Amino acid sequence: MQQVSTQHIENAASLIQERQATPRRSQPLPSPAVLRERLPVNTALAAHIEQHRQTIRNILNGKDSRLLVITGPCSLHDPKSALEYGHRLAELAAQLDDKVFIVMRAYVEKPRTTVGWKGMLYDPHLDGSNDIATGLNVSRHLLLDLARLGLPLATELLHPMAADYLGDLLSWAAIGARTTESQIHREMVSGLALPVGFKNGTDGSIDVACDAMGAAIHPHTHLGMDEHGHSALLQTAGNLDTHLVLRGGHDGPNYDANNVQRATAALKNKGCNPRLIVDCSHANSGKDPLRQPAVLQNLLQQRAQGQTAIAGIMLESHLHDGKQGQGKPLQHGLSITDGCLGWDKTRAALCAIE
Numbered sequence: 001m002q003q004v005s006t007q008h009i010e011n012a013a014s015l016i017q018e019r020q021a022t023p024r025r026s027q028p029l030p031s032p033a034v035l036r037e038r039l040p041v042n043t044a045l046a047a048h049i050e051q052h053r054q055t056i057r058n059i060l061n062g063k064d065s066r067l068l069v070i071t072g073p074c075s076l077h078d079p080k081s082a083l084e085y086g087h088r089l090a091e092l093a094a095q096l097d098d099k100v101f102i103v104m105r106a107y108v109e110k111p112r113t114t115v116g117w118k119g120m121l122y123d124p125h126l127d128g129s130n131d132i133a134t135g136l137n138v139s140r141h142l143l144l145d146l147a148r149l150g151l152p153l154a155t156e157l158l159h160p161m162a163a164d165y166l167g168d169l170l171s172w173a174a175i176g177a178r179t180t181e182s183q184i185h186r187e188m189v190s191g192l193a194l195p196v197g198f199k200n201g202t203d204g205s206i207d208v209a210c211d212a213m214g215a216a217i218h219p220h221t222h223l224g225m226d227e228h229g230h231s232a233l234l235q236t237a238g239n240l241d242t243h244l245v246l247r248g249g250h251d252g253p254n255y256d257a258n259n260v261q262r263a264t265a266a267l268k269n270k271g272c273n274p275r276l277i278v279d280c281s282h283a284n285s286g287k288d289p290l291r292q293p294a295v296l297q298n299l300l301q302q303r304a305q306g307q308t309a310i311a312g313i314m315l316e317s318h319l320h321d322g323k324q325g326q327g328k329p330l331q332h333g334l335s336i337t338d339g340c341l342g343w344d345k346t347r348a349a350l351c352a353i354e
């Protein structure tokens with residue numbers, strides 16, 4: 001026992017020494033321009049995506065009264081199940097088009113509270129090999145395939161450089177609860193030509209999201225990367241299409257009528273768009289994916305009672321209920337990160353929208 005622990009200490013010490021000698025290593029990656037040329041968005045698809053962005057803007061500005069529904073897996077990890085979900089969703093979107101505008105969650109980057117799998121873009125082989133070159137390729141390929149199904153796509157933009165590789169495929173983006181307060185993300189949003197939702201902070205604070213909207217509407221000059229992958233001074237114009245996403249916080253959910261009213265009052269006070277999206281998952285479902293339909297029901301009731309601020313909702317949904325079991329073989333259509341609502345329940349919940 002003593003020997004094992006001595007060996008363990010020696011190994012750890014040599015690892016630390018090695019890391020101190022080379023604290024950072026690098027490998028070149030293809031530039032955004034190279035990847036976009038390899039996997040291009042043609043003129044017809046680009047026009048389609050622009051139409052989707054405009055529809056989302058219209059919903060968020062109250063010109064289109066349909067409910068915006070952003071639904072899909074917590075994270076994409078397997079192109080086959082993502083495409084199966086996408087095919088089903090595209091069919092449902094066409095059926096429900098007069099009441100809802102459906103956008104697919106296509107998340108390839110995951111923010112972690114501490115550490116964990118960071119998404120398909122970072123670790124596409126799911127084995128810690130962190131083959132980002134393949135991750136960029138597979139992620140863009142999958143998003144392109146999903147967009148070709150006619151689906152508007154939504155993702156969380158976590159690393160500002162990822163936006164340069166994927167931004168042209170997106171109709172909506174989120175800045176997550178863990179990054180809403182970051183100046184770098186606010187600068188990035190200032191240069192995006194698409195609607196962007198800032199989530200409330202993990203502590204439930206909506207002030208940071210209001211501040212984020214106030215920052216992103218302005219032009220910024222900042223450090224970044226140009227399309228050829230060179231370090232560049234970027235000048236961004238400011239984004240007029242930002243809004244709040246309520247996702248609950250450490251003190252519990254914030255989707256109820258009082259919280260929604262308080263949030264819209266705060267947004268109006270700060271001169272921000274009072275119309276918002278509510279995430280039915282995360283702290284709003286207490287991380288129980290099967291509670292999402294009840295949250296949605298409550299939001300629909302608020303709308304029916306005249307609450308016009310609720311422009312959209314978000315669901316974490318996959319082919320099957322729940323998530324992969326720890327250490328068990330991967331199951332098709334089951335979330336690899338947070339638990340999701342399965343397809344049948346998702347379909348039923350969306351078909352019930354009046």
Ligand SMILES: O=C[C@H](O)[C@H](O)COP(=O)(O)O
Pocket residue numbers: 074110111112113114115116282337338
């Ligand atoms: O939506 C996904 C998770 O809630 C988020 O990535 C944080 O995950 P973690 O707390 O498991 O790291």
Ligand SMILES: C=C(OP(=O)(O)O)C(=O)O
Pocket residue numbers: 074107111156175176177178199247282
């Ligand atoms: C991580 C996510 O959300 P949040 O930033 O609200 O935790 C997510 O939607 O995947």
